[in-house]
Amino acid sequence: MPKTTPSTGNTEEALAAGGGSIDQIREILFGSAERKIDSRFAKAEKELAAAAADAADQLADMRDGLQSRLETLDDRLDSQIAEVIERIEKTQADLEKEIQDAKRDLTDGLSSLEKRIKQQQTAQSADFKKRLKTLEGEFNDAIARLEKEKTGNHDLGGYLMEIGLRLKGDQGLEAIQTSVGAALDSRDEKKASE
Numbered sequence: 001m002p003k004t005t006p007s008t009g010n011t012e013e014a015l016a017a018g019g020g021s022i023d024q025i026r027e028i029l030f031g032s033a034e035r036k037i038d039s040r041f042a043k044a045e046k047e048l049a050a051a052a053a054d055a056a057d058q059l060a061d062m063r064d065g066l067q068s069r070l071e072t073l074d075d076r077l078d079s080q081i082a083e084v085i086e087r088i089e090k091t092q093a094d095l096e097k098e099i100q101d102a103k104r105d106l107t108d109g110l111s112s113l114e115k116r117i118k119q120q121q122t123a124q125s126a127d128f129k130k131r132l133k134t135l136e137g138e139f140n141d142a143i144a145r146l147e148k149e150k151t152g153n154h155d156l157g158g159y160l161m162e163i164g165l166r167l168k169g170d171q172g173l174e175a176i177q178t179s180v181g182a183a184l185d186s187r188d189e190k191k192a193s194e
Contacts, residue, residue, distance in 0.1 A: 155184075
């Protein structure tokens with residue numbers, strides 16, 4: 001069949017004269033293609049809606065998963081922070097206890113050292129006093145011994161007189177000897193009585 005391109009006005013008139021309508025012709029010419037396209041569009045819309053719903057579900061699942069992971073991480077982080085704080089507090093308490101123990105040990109050591117020093121000072125002081133008393137006693141004994149053993153001025157005078165008389169050769173030698181002997185005897189008696 002040869003194709004003719006009728007003018008727009010003529011086509012409608014021809015169709016009207018032929019008893020058909022434009023819609024019927026359109027249906028004959030494009031009906032099956034249009035139904036296929038409509039079917040495809042409907043199918044594509046359904047698939048797009050399903051894909052959008054699927055993507056929304058996946059997005060919601062991902063959001064829920066991320067939220068869950070964030071909560072888990074937050075809980076884990078909170079527990080780790082609490083654990084670290086607990087360890088720090090325990091370490092601080094241990095250090096404070098060690099410091100208190102060290103202070104107590106130092107105080108006890110200083111107190112003990114002070115007591116030992118006082119005891120040593122007391123012992124040394126007592127020993128010094130004892131030695132001083134002993135030395136004082138020895139000194140007094142030595143003085144007393146020297147006092148006993150020394151020759152008094154009177155005795156010395158008598159000795160010198162006797163020596164002088166002997167050197168002079170005086171005749172009362174026997175009298176002098178007797179007086180010197182008596183003086184020596186009296187001195188010995190004094191020593192014995194002391």
